[in-house]
Amino acid sequence: MAKTRSSLEAAGLTQRTANISERVKKIVVSPIKEMRILAEKVPGAISFGQGMPYVDTSPEIKEKLIFALKTKDISKYSTSPGLPELRQKLAERVMKKRGLQGILSENILVTVGAMEGLGAAIMTVINPGDEVIVVTPGFSSHIEQILLAGGKPVFVPLIEKKSWALDANAFKKAITKKTKAILLCNPSNPTGTVYSKKDLQEIEQLVLKNNLILILDEPYDFLLYDNAEFYSPASNPALKNNLIACFSFSKEFAMTGYRIGYVYADSGIINQMMKVHDAFCICAARISQEAALAALSISDEFTKDLVKKLDYNRKLVMSWLDKMPELFEYQVPKGAYYIFPRYKIENLTKKNPKLKDINSFDFCLKLLYEAKVETVPGAAFGPAGENHIRMSFGAKPEELEEGMKRLKKWSENLTQ
Ligand SMILES: Cc1ncc(COP(=O)(O)O)c(C=O)c1O
The missing domain is CATH 3.40.640.10 (Type I PLP-dependent aspartate aminotransferase-like (Major domain))
Structure with missing residues (x-):
C-alpha cells in the first residue's frame, strides 16, 4: 500500500506546511488532476487520465452562445x-x-x-x-x-x-x-x-x-x-x-x-x-x-453521437487489454468512460522481483515516465483501488490506439 495519497508527493514534491490549516494539510489534490500536472511535463504523453470527451461542444451551442453574447x-x-x-x-x-x-x-x-x-x-x-x-x-x-x-x-x-x-x-x-x-x-x-x-x-x-x-x-x-x-x-x-x-x-x-x-x-x-x-x-x-x-435547447442527436463514439473507444481499449492477459484483468464497464483494470502483481513479481508489491502510485509513475502513458493510480479511489489503475477512454481513438500500443510494449518488457 502506498505511503502517500498524492501522486505529486510520490513523484518527490514536498509541500509547505507552515501557516497552512490542518484542514487543508489533511487533503490532497485529487491524483486524477495531479497525474495531468505531471503528464503535462512529459512531451508526447498519451492521456488515459482525466475524464474529458475528445469531441468539442456542439456548434449549435457555440452559435447560440455567441448570439447571447451579442444580444x-x-x-x-x-x-x-x-x-x-x-x-x-x-x-x-x-x-x-x-x-x-x-x-x-x-x-x-x-x-x-x-x-x-x-x-x-x-x-x-x-x-x-x-x-x-x-x-x-x-x-x-x-x-x-x-x-x-x-x-x-x-x-x-x-x-x-x-x-x-x-x-x-x-x-x-x-x-x-x-x-x-x-x-x-x-x-x-x-x-x-x-x-x-x-x-x-x-x-x-x-x-x-x-x-x-x-x-x-x-x-x-x-x-x-x-x-x-x-x-x-x-x-x-x-x-x-x-x-x-x-x-x-x-x-x-x-x-x-x-x-x-x-x-x-x-x-x-x-x-x-x-x-x-x-x-x-x-x-x-x-x-x-x-x-x-x-x-x-439542442436536439439529443449530439449526445447520442457522443455515446456511440465513446462506446467505440471502450471496445478499442478492451480489445487491447485482452491482448495483455499476463498483466491485466478487468471488469467490462457498462457506463461512464472509465475502465479499472487490476495489474497482476503476482505475475509481475514472478517475472521481475524488483516489482514486488509495487503500489499503484509507483506503477502509474513508472508507466508515465517509461512509456509516456498517463493513467490514474487506483489507490486514489480508496483502499479497494490499490493494485489497479483507472483508464479514461475519452481521448481520440487514434491516441488511445497509440497509447495502448505503448502500454503493450512496456508490459512485455516488464513481464519478461
Ligand atoms: C463522478 C464525477 N463527479 C463529478 C465530476 C465533476 O463534474 P463537473 O465537471 O460537472 O464539475 C466528475 C468529473 O470528472 C466526475 O467524474
Whole structure:
C-alpha cells in the first residue's frame, strides 16, 4: 500500500506546511488532476487520465452562445442560485429525466459544475466528526471533499468479481450513530459500473430507516453501453427530503471547461446550500449559464453521437487489454468512460522481483515516465483501488490506439 495519497508527493514534491490549516494539510489534490500536472511535463504523453470527451461542444451551442453574447448583457452576476429561466428549465429537466412531478425552480441550484454542487452539499450537511459512507473504488474528489468538511469517509468495498457491484449488506453494517450521509456516483467513476435497481433500492431503505442524506453524483446518467438499465434513487418521491442530486453539463454536452452543473434537492436544503455557494462563488459564471440554456435547447442527436463514439473507444481499449492477459484483468464497464483494470502483481513479481508489491502510485509513475502513458493510480479511489489503475477512454481513438500500443510494449518488457 502506498505511503502517500498524492501522486505529486510520490513523484518527490514536498509541500509547505507552515501557516497552512490542518484542514487543508489533511487533503490532497485529487491524483486524477495531479497525474495531468505531471503528464503535462512529459512531451508526447498519451492521456488515459482525466475524464474529458475528445469531441468539442456542439456548434449549435457555440452559435447560440455567441448570439447571447451579442444580444444580451451577460457581463453581470446572476442572482446566487442561478438565472430564473435556467432554474425553471432545469426543474422541468429533472422531472422529465426522473419521472417526477412538482419540482420547482426553488428545488434547483445552478453550480460551478457538479463538483461545486457536491462540495456545497457536503459542507451543508456534514459536521466535523460525521461519517459519510462512500464506496471504494469511488470518485477520489468525494474523499477530499468529505475530509475538507471535517467528516470521515467510511469505505464500503464494491464486489469486484461481480463487475464491481454494490454490496447493500456491507452498507447496512457500516451505518453507525455517527453516519450522516451516503454518497454514490452512478454510473461509477472509476469502475464504469451501472448499479442495479435492486441494490440501489436497498440503499434507499437504509437512507429512510436511518434518516440519512443520500448525495447522488450522476454526471454519466446518459452514458450507458450494451443496453444497460440505469435507475436513479432520485426518481423515488419518498426520498425527496433525504436527497441531494448533483448533475453536470460537462460530459453530456462536452462542456468540461465551462464549469457548469446543477443540484436538485428539497428547497429547504437548497436554501442552506446557497449560503455555501454564495460564500465560495457568488454565482456560476453567467456566460456558462447562458451556454447551459443553449445546451438545453439542442436536439439529443449530439449526445447520442457522443455515446456511440465513446462506446467505440471502450471496445478499442478492451480489445487491447485482452491482448495483455499476463498483466491485466478487468471488469467490462457498462457506463461512464472509465475502465479499472487490476495489474497482476503476482505475475509481475514472478517475472521481475524488483516489482514486488509495487503500489499503484509507483506503477502509474513508472508507466508515465517509461512509456509516456498517463493513467490514474487506483489507490486514489480508496483502499479497494490499490493494485489497479483507472483508464479514461475519452481521448481520440487514434491516441488511445497509440497509447495502448505503448502500454503493450512496456508490459512485455516488464513481464519478461
Ligand atoms: C463522478 C464525477 N463527479 C463529478 C465530476 C465533476 O463534474 P463537473 O465537471 O460537472 O464539475 C466528475 C468529473 O470528472 C466526475 O467524474
